[in-house]
Amino acid sequence: MTEQMTGAQALVRALEHVGVDTVFGIPGGAVLPAYDPLYDSVKVRHVLVRHEQGAGHAAEGYAQATGKVGVCMATSGPGATNLVTPIADAYMDSVPIVAITGQVPTPLIGTDAFQEADISGITMPITKHNFLVTEAADIPRTIAEAFHIASTGRPGPVLVDIAKDALQDMMEFSWPPVMQLPGYRPVTRPHSKQIREAAKLMIEAKRPVLYVGGGVHKAHASAELIELAELTGIPVVTTLMARGTFPDSHPQHMGMPGMHGSVAAVGALQRSDLLIALGTRFDDRVTGQLSSFAPNAKVIHADIDPAEISKNRHADVPIVGDCREVIGDLVTIMRNEHDEGRKGDYSEWWQLLNGYKQTYPLGYESYTDGSLAPQYVMERLSAIVGPDAFYVAGVGQHQMWAAQFIGYENPGSFINSGGAGTMGFAVPAAMGAKMGRPDATVWAVDGDGCFQMTNQELATCAIEGVPVKIAVINNGNLGMVRQWQTLFYDERYSNTDLQRVKRIPDFVKLAEAYGCVGLRCERPEDVDATIRKAMEINDVPVVVDFVVHQDAMVWPMVAAGTSNDDIKYARDMAPKWENEE
Ligand SMILES: Cc1ncc(C[n+]2csc(CCOP(=O)(O)OP(=O)(O)O)c2C)c(N)n1
Ligand SMILES: [Mg+2]
Numbered sequence: 001m002t003e004q005m006t007g008a009q010a011l012v013r014a015l016e017h018v019g020v021d022t023v024f025g026i027p028g029g030a031v032l033p034a035y036d037p038l039y040d041s042v043k044v045r046h047v048l049v050r051h052e053q054g055a056g057h058a059a060e061g062y063a064q065a066t067g068k069v070g071v072c073m074a075t076s077g078p079g080a081t082n083l084v085t086p087i088a089d090a091y092m093d094s095v096p097i098v099a100i101t102g103q104v105p106t107p108l109i110g111t112d113a114f115q116e117a118d119i120s121g122i123t124m125p126i127t128k129h130n131f132l133v134t135e136a137a138d139i140p141r142t143i144a145e146a147f148h149i150a151s152t153g154r155p156g157p158v159l160v161d162i163a164k165d166a167l168q169d170m171m172e173f174s175w176p177p178v179m180q181l182p183g184y185r186p187v188t189r190p191h192s193k194q195i196r197e198a199a200k201l202m203i204e205a206k207r208p209v210l211y212v213g214g215g216v217h218k219a220h221a222s223a224e225l226i227e228l229a230e231l232t233g234i235p236v237v238t239t240l241m242a243r244g245t246f247p248d249s250h251p252q253h254m255g256m257p258g259m260h261g262s263v264a265a266v267g268a269l270q271r272s273d274l275l276i277a278l279g280t281r282f283d284d285r286v287t288g289q290l291s292s293f294a295p296n297a298k299v300i301h302a303d304i305d306p307a308e309i310s311k312n313r314h315a316d317v318p319i320v321g322d323c324r325e326v327i328g329d330l331v332t333i334m335r336n337e338h339d340e341g342r343k344g345d346y347s348e349w350w351q352l353l354n355g356y357k358q359t360y361p362l363g364y365e366s367y368t369d370g371s372l373a374p375q376y377v378m379e380r381l382s383a384i385v386g387p388d389a390f391y392v393a394g395v396g397q398h399q400m401w402a403a404q405f406i407g408y409e410n411p412g413s414f415i416n417s418g419g420a421g422t423m424g425f426a427v428p429a430a431m432g433a434k435m436g437r438p439d440a441t442v443w444a445v446d447g448d449g450c451f452q453m454t455n456q457e458l459a460t461c462a463i464e465g466v467p468v469k470i471a472v473i474n475n476g477n478l479g480m481v482r483q484w485q486t487l488f489y490d491e492r493y494s495n496t497d498l499q500r501v502k503r504i505p506d507f508v509k510l511a512e513a514y515g516c517v518g519l520r521c522e523r524p525e526d527v528d529a530t531i532r533k534a535m536e537i538n539d540v541p542v543v544v545d546f547v548v549h550q551d552a553m554v555w556p557m558v559a560a561g562t563s564n565d566d567i568k569y570a571r572d573m574a575p576k577w578e579n580e581e
Helices: 007-017 029-038 052-066 084-092 136-151 164-168 192-204 214-218 222-232 263-270 323-339 347-359 374-385 397-405 426-436 448-454 457-464 479-488 507-513 524-536
Strands: 003-006 022-025 045-048 070-074 097-103 129-133 157-163 170-173 208-212 236-238 274-278 298-303 317-320 390-393 442-447 469-474 517-521 542-547
Touching (some): 003 007, 007 029, 007 170, 022 052, 029 070, 029 097, 029 157, 029 164, 052 070, 052 426, 052 457, 084 097, 084 157, 097 164, 136 157, 136 164, 192 274, 192 317, 192 323, 214 222, 222 323, 236 263, 263 347, 274 323, 390 397, 397 479, 448 469, 507 517
Parallel strands (some): 022 045, 022 070, 070 097, 208 274, 298 317, 442 469, 469 542
Antiparallel strands (some): 003 170
């Protein structure tokens, strides 16, 4: 059965068919035809944001909290270019979103028409795939393909740029369309020979580590991971993108590796003889100086994207496949091996690792002048709010403290901008997460710098009834940059002071201006009561201005470009590796 309709009506109908319930966007000339049928849709709710960057990050937060594809929409030219940052962000963190943009009418493409930008060309290197649609008849098939590509294999952003005339022209609508993606067939089943090779190495190894990345949660393989870890007794590290995929409270958890990872996690990787890398990509923030990373380790590397394998570090056993299938197969084969009396012995390894854990726990400085330590705020948030909430971070010191000092027990409960490090991510992403999961408590942990980049979406939250909670960790500075200036630029604080004494803007008044509740907390003894008060307000968004000490630093730290072996757990304090071995 086919039906006559406009391309714009077909677009909305297709979105309904693929199960979209929420679209974040802002209208404008080129995309206007699409907004007309959207007005009538009872299935698709369009959320009018205040900046297209907010729409993109909201789609990312929605996608990560729900596991579905997030959708954002913008007009041509500047509307579309405002989506570039969130699209790049989604690409770096493999977040499934579909960005729909209006384009100038087909005859005007290439003429520098009003509000023309070649958004398909601009986003070519930062999308998993993108489409320029110039025929109304192609719209349903393109939408079906876009959602399929975004959500299968390694997830990622897909752009669908639709010329205005294609939205206006009449076409014959039918569903489902026949997708035309002959070259796109992601491999999900791992090769059994590779699984056997991996099992052999895991049994022979004396110092194995499960190096777990964001891909494990994306494959919904947290339960399989716990099973594999407990079955084998192998220690686990969870990267920034994998926090919560393995419970922090689990005795086999060594913490987060990398530049601001725990000494135990970094030490485990460095001294390992076998890395079992799952859905992770040997990012420079994890490896430090690549040539000295885990120098004695063989590598098993499993990823759904073959391009990641041996990209940065040679894999002795490459496995292309979906992490859930890979880990499931590893559980089965290891169980058989154990039944036949073959089991790894990691007892000496655990002695060493438990020593690291005990000697170098995470810690921080408290202040005698009564001022607030930001890490303490995180600890109390974690204790009072608990592990069932979503925590969404901005980028900077507060992000690292949120990764370190909040206890994550559930996969996907920490949402942040890892690969791109996009300041301004938190407020709109928290909004998207809360709209996707209205039943859940959503706390954004934001920096005073980050917050000033996208706080306009508080207006959207207040108007649309999205009661997120925002903890602004107000250290008066672009703190992470200031930390580098302290350590590497002789305390020359060039352009990092946000002039907190002038209180411009006053975050409490700003919150109130946006129809939110604003609270301020400046002393450790007020932290619990302030968090509790914020937890009691569930009808409007709450912003808490946590005024913290400006000199708090993120430790441990591996200075950029140096070896993980040179990690410091406080300023000028290095762990003693040799003596312990
Ligand atoms: C869009 C963008 N611009 C610049 C940077 C570089 N940068 C990284 S962290 C940071 C400081 C963030 O300041 P704030 O939000 O106050 O967080 P803090 O580090 O103080 O916790 C800056 C400027 C970035 N990551 N993203
Ligand atoms: Mg700051």
